[in-house]
Amino acid sequence: MAISLHWLIALLIFAGWGLGFYMHDLPLSPAKLRYYSWHKWMGVTTFILAFLRAGWLATHPAPRLPRVIPPWQTRTARITHFVLYLLMFLIPLSGWLMSSAKGVPTVYFGVLPLPDLIGKDKALGDFLVQVHKWLAFGLAALVGLHIAAAMKHHFMDRDGLMGRMVPFLKSPRL
Template sequence: MAASYGATAKAFHWLTVLGIVIVVPLGIAMLNVGPGETQNSLFDLHRSVGFVIFVLAAARLLWRLSHPPPPLPADLPGWQQAAALATHWVLYALLFTVPVLGWLGSSYFGAAVSVFGLFTLPVPVAQDRAVAETVLAFHVWGVITLGALVALHMGAALHHHFVRRDDVLARMLPGRHGAPERSTRHPTA
């Protein structure tokens, strides 16, 4: 039986999933309601959750760099191991890139990003609606790409569980206990 992910890694994973499950429908809804207070509130909530996803991705990446994941099954073909590794790193890249593009697109549009009304992100660029449309188009394509990779990731996890009948999916499920989380750093570092 392969070692399970630790509680912290699982929390980062499932909180990120929750964020995506919330932010994508908000994005769709905000573009499909008419202008007004409801749309403004949806935009604010969408941007706030996007900021949380960015922070989670940063914390998650720092955690992963010091707490490597359990190894994949030894009998997994090399190309599948490479594909899994590449997919994970592209997912990380998109978890950073998509929120940054949303923030920049909002900034170019002239809309400040307030995070749950607690603070406002700086506006790093001058207003330019033409650039905003381009940046936000890249934001949307990033979301579509992220969605496709999440579907691939889910499909691979289900393949491991139902076809290969190995432990790859089970080790990320809540409640599964494995080896305790340890840093790769030397204990005196």
Template sequence: MALRSDNTGFGSITKSLHWVMAALFISVFAVGWYMDFLPLGMAKLEWMSRHKSLGVTVLMLAVLRILWRLYEPTPAALGKHSIERLAAKLGHLGLYAVMIAMPLTGWIMSSAANFPVSVFGLFTLPNLVAPDQGLFETLRTAHFILSWAIVVLVLGHVAAALKHHFIDRDATLRRMLPASGDQDGDIPASNTAKENS
């Protein structure tokens, strides 16, 4: 499998980033909701630290993924209708936006609360703003709203991939699967027969 994507399929680096980001999204969301139900204490603080570390990892990988996407060609969307291709583009832009905005609001929120962000105990990020309780509350609300925006965007992304796979029967989902060599034109023979009949 090629490292880089081309006009007909995704490379192994893009696929790896995609699935690692997916796993991180689930982990950050799960840890975030779990820690919210814990009473204030050492256990909650430890889970908050894990949540922040994972969030910073998401931010770093999101920046890397955006730079990588700008560097290499991207296979064309396989939607049959222009509205589908537009929706796919807007959905991807939305996901990139929340991948950046979500951890940034968390980082600034921690700064406003005067709690520096330690990343897995390896290094500590600088505070981006001075302590400010009002700003902290505003950012906490924004962070919460963004968490649900991520849920909506990810569910939409998954639903679209499944629709392409099971209804349109094109290679949209297959070409993002690990170790898949499927290209845009790989359509099951049964579909080709239907189209020719």
């Protein structure tokens, strides 16, 4: 379950980034509005799946890291994972708040209208655009660090750690 949620959330995050960058500078059109709806759907779904994953993790703790991993790397991994989870909640929440402040409803999959979290406020909406953007850039940096660490463990350390999230993967051997 944890592995499936990990990769599904990763896919949604990458798709959300791609769509977010693509749609941002498009001229106003029906297509742009459709892309914004899709982007919101991805965000709401990521938010829900992150809660499911956090709940799963609370009841099914991840295996301990191998003892050969230095303590500073273990601490860094814990902090990074905590911040990744935090951002998986804060980014969709900031987008929802932004939509509420801008007076644009969030309708999940075009069927389920979500309540506005705050009243319409243009200045706050403009501020939340920046918050949403910079949180997403922060997430991108942490995901880059996460991927770099996975590659280091797989190709340099050859400790089999990456195989925990990619079960069919074996640690390379020379």
